[in-house]
Amino acid sequence: QTMNFHSLIATKATRISGLATHQERKVMEFGTRRAQGESAGNDGAYAAVLGGCIGTANCLAEMRYGPEVKAVGTIAHSFIEFFPDELSAFRAFAETYPENVSLLLDTYSVFDSGLPNLITIDDELIKKYPNDPNKRVKSARVDSGDLARSYKRLRKALDKAGKPYIKLVASNSLDEKKIRSMEIYEDAHFDSYGVGENLITSATDPVFGGVYKLVAVKESEGSYAPKMKCSDSASKAIIPGKLMAWRVYDENGQGQCDIISMDDEVVEEGKPIVVYDFSPDAFHKRREIIPLKVEKLLIPYIENGELVYKLPSISEKRAYIKDQLENKVWESELRFEMPHEHYVDLTEKVYKTRENLYSELHGGTL
Secondary structure (H helix, E strand, O other): OHHHHHHHHHHHHHHHOOHHHOOOOOEEEOOHHHOOOHHHHHHHHHHHHHOOOOEEOOHHHHHHHOOOOOEOOOOOHHHHHHOOOHHHHHHHHHHHOOOOEEEEOOOOOHHHHHHHHHHHHHHHHHHHOOOOOOOOEEEEEEOOOOHHHHHHHHHHHHHHOOOOOOEEEEEOOOOHHHHHHHHHHOOOOOOEEEEOHHHHOOOOOOOOOOOOOOOEEEOOOOOEEEOOOOOOOHHHOOOOOOEEEEEEEOOOOOEEEEEEEEOOOOOOOOOOEEEEEOOOOOOOOEEEEOOOEEEEOOOOOEEOOEEOOOOOOHHHHHHHHHHHHHHHOOHHHOOOOOOOOOEEEEEHHHHHHHHHHHHHHOOOOO
């Protein structure tokens, strides 16, 4: 469950943060209250940071995972409602956190109330701390209405008031498509975004299809007997045997295909190898390739009940994901619409083992 969920949310985060499309933007994870349980809220915040988010509104996640899962955000509508009026709320927040003033403008009215009160508070901070430019209003968030139109009006008004340093934040049921639409078609480029339920639940693709299947059983003499769930659907017939996975890279250093071999086989650089395309739609199943560069993908983490691999830090995981998406993956596999499917091939030994077991256990061919 953890591997599936972390992979699901981290993948969704790479799309929303722009990491997957090489157009990075600052995104804060805002979805804890919509997460499906406490564990999903905390684990989702962690996974979102791995996928490119700059932080989370979940303070407990920072307490659990440390400062690399940074607690961020603006004030809440409830905080403003608690005070007699909006200006009093803004003033109380600014007096308490003068170096981290981030306000919310739409509790009552963005332009009739929020904007003028924002300017008033910033003017008061300038008067109170004339020689400390760090004690200013840092940002303002809009959480309703026409976000793109509000951005343009606010940016123009703040620049005219001599406050170009105040950054603008958008939230309100955002996802990667809504953000891209504002940026591309309306030229509304917020400085950062708060994304909640559509990130923490991966609303457009809420299921990550990773499964665990038994593929081999160790015999008393130490060898492994291949095992297979055949199924009456060819697409669900698993790959039997004690397996190893390899990634083959092209001349640009990007992943060309993955090869699944038996554990005792070695895929070597510069040496021809016969492979069979695993896709049921492939016209030409069998072909010979000469790998330029090969990476062994399966690495043991636990042996005989002991951890044998140094676990990477959160920042190292983030850097790995970023490097994979920027340098190791074909861009055609990252597009939102009709992405290219990554090639997965089987060695001849694996292919024949699968075909023979299927014929023996189920009858027919795959």
